[in-house]
Amino acid sequence: MNDRTYDVAIIGGGIVGCAIARELSRYRLKLVLIEKECEVGFGTSKSNSGIIHAGHHSSADTLKGPLEWAGNQHWDRLHAELDFGFKRVGELMVAWDDEQRSILDTYLQRGRERGVPGLEIWEKDRIRKEEPNVSRHVVAGLHAPTAGVVNPYEVCFSLIDSARLNGLEVRVNAPVQDIQPLEGGLKVDTAQGPVLARYAINAAGLFADRIAAMAGVGTFSILARKGEEYLLDKRLKGLVTRIIFPCPTPTSKGVLVIPTFDGTIMVGPTANPVLDRSDLTTSMDGGEEIFEQVRRTVPGISPRDCIAEFAGLRAVADGEDFIIGPTAVKGFINVAGIQSPGLTAAPAIAVRVAEILRDEGLALEPDDTFQPAVPKHVIMADLDTGAQAAKAAKDPAFGRICCRCEQVTEGEVIAAIGAGAGTLDGIKFRTRAGMGRCQGGFCTWRCMELLSRELDMPIDRVTKRGGGSWIVCRRDGEEGAPS
Amino acid sequence: MITGKPRHLEKTYDVTVVGGGPAGMAAALGAREAGAEKILIIDREETAGGILWQCIHNGFGLHHFKEELTGPEYAQRYLEQVLEHEIDVITDTYVADMDAGRHVKIMSGSQGIHVLDSKSVVLAMGARERTRGAIRIPGTRPAGVLTAGLAQKFVNMAGYLPGKRVVILGSGDIGLIMARRLVLEGVEVLGVFEIMPHVNGLNRNVVQCLHDFDIPLHLSTTVAEIHGRDRVEKVTVAPVDEALRPIMDKAWDIPCDTLLLSIGLIPENELSQRINLRLDPVTTGPVVTSTMETSADGVFACGNVVHIHDLVDFVSQESDLAGQCAGEYVTGRRRPADNIRLVPGDNVAYCVPHTISSDREHTIYLRVRRNEGKCAIKFGDAYQRKLRYVFPAEMVTVTMRPRFLENFHGDSLRVDVVPR
Ligand SMILES: Cc1cc2nc3c(=O)[nH]c(=O)nc-3n(C[C@H](O)[C@H](O)[C@H](O)COP(=O)(O)OP(=O)(O)OC[C@H]3O[C@@H](n4cnc5c(N)ncnc54)[C@H](O)[C@@H]3O)c2cc1C
Numbered sequence: 001m002n003d004r005t006y007d008v009a010i011i012g013g014g015i016v017g018c019a020i021a022r023e024l025s026r027y028r029l030k031l032v033l034i035e036k037e038c039e040v041g042f043g044t045s046k047s048n049s050g051i052i053h054a055g056h057h058s059s060a061d062t063l064k065g066p067l068e069w070a071g072n073q074h075w076d077r078l079h080a081e082l083d084f085g086f087k088r089v090g091e092l093m094v095a096w097d098d099e100q101r102s103i104l105d106t107y108l109q110r111g112r113e114r115g116v117p118g119l120e121i122w123e124k125d126r127i128r129k130e131e132p133n134v135s136r137h138v139v140a141g142l143h144a145p146t147a148g149v150v151n152p153y154e155v156c157f158s159l160i161d162s163a164r165l166n167g168l169e170v171r172v173n174a175p176v177q178d179i180q181p182l183e184g185g186l187k188v189d190t191a192q193g194p195v196l197a198r199y200a201i202n203a204a205g206l207f208a209d210r211i212a213a214m215a216g217v218g219t220f221s222i223l224a225r226k227g228e229e230y231l232l233d234k235r236l237k238g239l240v241t242r243i244i245f246p247c248p249t250p251t252s253k254g255v256l257v258i259p260t261f262d263g264t265i266m267v268g269p270t271a272n273p274v275l276d277r278s279d280l281t282t283s284m285d286g287g288e289e290i291f292e293q294v295r296r297t298v299p300g301i302s303p304r305d306c307i308a309e310f311a312g313l314r315a316v317a318d319g320e321d322f323i324i325g326p327t328a329v330k331g332f333i334n335v336a337g338i339q340s341p342g343l344t345a346a347p348a349i350a351v352r353v354a355e356i357l358r359d360e361g362l363a364l365e366p367d368d369t370f371q372p373a374v375p376k377h378v379i380m381a382d383l384d385t386g387a388q389a390a391k392a393a394k395d396p397a398f399g400r401i402c403c404r405c406e407q408v409t410e411g412e413v414i415a416a417i418g419a420g421a422g423t424l425d426g427i428k429f430r431t432r433a434g435m436g437r438c439q440g441g442f443c444t445w446r447c448m449e450l451l452s453r454e455l456d457m458p459i460d461r462v463t464k465r466g467g468g469s470w471i472v473c474r475r476d477g478e479e480g481a482p483s
Numbered sequence: 484m485i486t487g488k489p490r491h492l493e494k495t496y497d498v499t500v501v502g503g504g505p506a507g508m509a510a511a512l513g514a515r516e517a518g519a520e521k522i523l524i525i526d527r528e529e530t531a532g533g534i535l536w537q538c539i540h541n542g543f544g545l546h547h548f549k550e551e552l553t554g555p556e557y558a559q560r561y562l563e564q565v566l567e568h569e570i571d572v573i574t575d576t577y578v579a580d581m582d583a584g585r586h587v588k589i590m591s592g593s594q595g596i597h598v599l600d601s602k603s604v605v606l607a608m609g610a611r612e613r614t615r616g617a618i619r620i621p622g623t624r625p626a627g628v629l630t631a632g633l634a635q636k637f638v639n640m641a642g643y644l645p646g647k648r649v650v651i652l653g654s655g656d657i658g659l660i661m662a663r664r665l666v667l668e669g670v671e672v673l674g675v676f677e678i679m680p681h682v683n684g685l686n687r688n689v690v691q692c693l694h695d696f697d698i699p700l701h702l703s704t705t706v707a708e709i710h711g712r713d714r715v716e717k718v719t720v721a722p723v724d725e726a727l728r729p730i731m732d733k734a735w736d737i738p739c740d741t742l743l744l745s746i747g748l749i750p751e752n753e754l755s756q757r758i759n760l761r762l763d764p765v766t767t768g769p770v771v772t773s774t775m776e777t778s779a780d781g782v783f784a785c786g787n788v789v790h791i792h793d794l795v796d797f798v799s800q801e802s803d804l805a806g807q808c809a810g811e812y813v814t815g816r817r818r819p820a821d822n823i824r825l826v827p828g829d830n831v832a833y834c835v836p837h838t839i840s841s842d843r844e845h846t847i848y849l850r851v852r853r854n855e856g857k858c859a860i861k862f863g864d865a866y867q868r869k870l871r872y873v874f875p876a877e878m879v880t881v882t883m884r885p886r887f888l889e890n891f892h893g894d895s896l897r898v899d900v901v902p903r
């Protein structure tokens with residue numbers, strides 16, 4: 001170990017790694033986060049339902065249960081400190097018959113024991129009034145006002161921006177390839193060179209079992225369970241105002257109708273095990289299953305309204321629970337098997353990890369210079385015309401529309417590039433440019449030009465999301481961007 | 484290339500034209516001819532001319548200029564007239580919003596953000612392309628899946644290729660034109676796949692762009708799956724059954740790095756929705772009268788924003804009329820209001836305009852739903868005309884003269900295309 005040794009190296013920049021990095025940046029520590037992809041948050045944390053679960057879903061005899069509710073309670077503070085969108089829209093778990101009604105009671109009981117406030121059974125009339133587009137065959141529902149929605153990638157970016165502001169170093173495009181225990185710490189080999197650290201946190205999501213094996217503690221394995229999600233046209237905005245859950249049955253968790261933070265409706269997810277951990281394909285069957293099931297809950301939804309679809313992979317450990325804790329290798333800590341409700345629980349997991357580090361001998365001295373807030377970034381579409389005009393008068397780039405569907409200006413895209421976006425998807429998930437109806441038909445070229453200009457790279461080196469995802473190639477027969 | 488620059492931006496205009504494509508320019512000229520004084524064209528691109536700048540092939544203007552021009556040449560001719568007639572053009576400027584009182588909010592890199600007042604507004608925003616989301620192709624989501632129009636922009640405007648081995652899904656005109664364009668650029672075009680049993684583009688484009696270049700066309704066949712993590716690596720294609728579902732036993736794989744989509748255009752009607760215009764569920768564009776006026780007072784519409792045209796000449800013709808009527812509106816003149824509604828019947832998808840007046844001549848544009856050989860178009864019992872053949876891909880135009888309606892006393896006319 002030497003003076004370039006980090007106190008803690010966090011492996012994996014998903015929501016879990018980002019939340020841990022942000023939590024640890026409160027203390028006087030030298031921190032590094034190591035991510036294999038070109039941007040943080042591009043693993044499972046980008047492709048999920050974006051729900052902050054109400055707190056009563058997971059059962060008490062798991063690690064998930066208490067962390068779900070503990071996590072839920074962190075979100076108001078995080079939302080106040082960091083500049084991301086979060087709304088407690090509430091959820092409604094609906095039952096079609098009396099047998100299912102008793103399941104609602106079980107969940108009600110579980111939530112009350114844990115202290116989840118506001119839980120209430122709604123009868124038919126109330127449901128009709130509050131959610132008129134929910135199926136008329138629904139007989140009762142359990143309302144949970146504590147459930148919320150976020151754009152999960154946005155949360156990752158806010159957490160990482162905050163952690164960086166407080167001293168975190170981030171290495172992207174740096175897959176971890178080997179880990180060796182050394183005297184007083186670990187050597188973490190990445191594709192960009194070795195990193196020395198006293199402690200290493202394994203938050204590598206789907207690949208956490210491989211990272212653990214590299215460290216010599218391969219005691220568990222991860223199974224990928226795929227979930228497909230389908231986004232619907234803006235036309236259906238407001239169809240439901242709460243997250244609608246069908247009553248879970250022993251065989252199926254059911255398909256949800258989710259009013260996303262942006263208001264558009266999303267339906268999903270499926271749940272199917274897959275062997276290939278990079279398999280993010282959507283399928284004909286998946287789509288059919290979703291739309292068929294969803295018709296029972298909200299009959300107004302049809303596949304015709306689908307504008308985009310994606311799939312995410314849950315990292316499921318043997319035993320189905322989270323694996324959080326120290327290992328036989330001194331300084332190597334697992335945060336693995338973080339399947340749903342991992343997004344919800346992430347802030348509580350981060351606090352738990354800080355406690356584990358303290359127990360393992362790391363001194364946590366609060367850093368008086370810690371800044372909880374991040375500078376607000378401008379979202380032109382949210383300002384009124386007067387404020388927009390003032391902003392554009394100061395900087396003309398904020399007057400020039402880049403993405404017409406979401407009304408994102410060139411100024412916002414340039415700011416996103418400044419904050420670390422280096423790819424088209426990086427811009428898209430930071431600013432929404434390219435997320436609207438035309439799916440980038442209009443702004444792709446503009447964003448490519450801006451990336452090329454701001455990062456001083458030839459336009460044929462611009463990628464969708466790093467690696468071999470090149471967009472254009474040159475006429476002279478040369479291939480596109482090398483992988 | 485020439486661009487118009489306003490000497491200065493006024494607070495109020497007689498006629499504000501949203502969109503400076505062929506529709507917007509023709510409308511502005513029409514308004515000038517009708518006597519409107521302060522006319523402004525707003526376009527979000529750096530130059531007015533719309534989609535024409537990237538259509539560097541020829542085939543434009545045969546009807547209007549009686550000669551064959553390229554897209555940019557056609558645009559240039561209009562732009563010259565626009566400037567000659569001292570019509571203000573501001574480019575690099577996006578119309579972000581408007582209200583029914585015709586207050587138009589602009590956002591501009593060069594002019595900043597302002598709200599303008601206008602006595603009359605002409606909507607000429609054109610259309611955008613349908614994307615992958617609209618048709619739900621299963622598989623991965625790699626780079627290399629893009630619309631044919633975006634590929635056209637890469638090649639013709641920027642000088643880059645979208646890929647080296649290309650499969651095209653959909654047989655719309657843009658896809659057909661791009662198939663030829665890419666072959667000329669040395670790209671391998673592995674085939675055009677169309678889910679319907681008939682082509683969606685103009686027949687002349689099938690001949691000149693596919694047959695002449697030996698590019699295979701597969702009808703009743705679709706792309707059933709996309710493969711590749713970072714970039715497209717291959718696509719699975721399959722013939723479809725009657726319900727248009729892929730028959731997977733007969734599927735085959737095509738290694739490629741790019742999938743172009745040419746699956747149709749959708750009128751760009753976000754602004755129309757902002758002011759709650761009545762829209763036609765078939766065209767998805769505004770419902771218009773024979774003066775091209777929408778359901779909002781003083782708001783006119785023309786070009787691809789109303790319905791998708793296959794030839795720019797008809798865009799110019801329709802837009803000239805819209806502009807004339809906008810000009811008449813601001814100078815206080817009105818043509819007699821419409822008294823007959825057109826109702827699409829057998830094998831008619833839609834008619835534009837949606838209403839006509841019995842006292843003057845009209846050009847009626849319509850599209851059929853199915854191919855038909857020898858047939859006739861009938862306007863109730865009032866008028867009928869023989870047609871040699873009809874395709875959904877080719878717009879039908881009919882001139883309706885007052886004398887055809889002399890003995891007609893109803894208030895709606897059913898329009899049918901029937902075999903003879
Ligand atoms: C369809 C779906 C819906 C879901 N819905 C919800 C929901 O509504 N609410 C909720 O609370 N939870 C939900 N979840 C669960 C939630 O998304 C996950 O629990 C959470 O995103 C896990 O975060 P993570 O940081 O552990 O994993 P990830 O986001 O996958 O992060 C792991 C990171 O490690 C990196 N990495 C991997 N290997 C290496 C290496 N060798 N070197 C360096 N870096 C490496 C990866 O690139 C990745 O960025 C859902 C999950 C799915 C799939």
Ligand SMILES: Cc1cc2nc3c(=O)[nH]c(=O)nc-3n(C[C@H](O)[C@H](O)[C@H](O)COP(=O)(O)OP(=O)(O)OC[C@H]3O[C@@H](n4cnc5c(N)ncnc54)[C@H](O)[C@@H]3O)c2cc1C
Nearest residue numbers: 502504505506526527533534542578608609786787794795
């Ligand atoms: C690839 C292709 C090939 C074609 N080939 C032929 C051919 O061979 N022969 C032929 O005759 N026709 C052809 N056409 C058809 C012809 O080009 C179109 O019919 C015509 O361009 C439509 O004109 P428009 O003005 O309605 O729309 P557009 O040309 O699309 O113009 C609309 C304009 O409005 C602007 N705009 C939109 N919204 C806003 C806003 N909110 N604020 C500011 N500006 C806005 C856009 O930037 C654009 O410049 C082809 C079309 C395409 C796409």
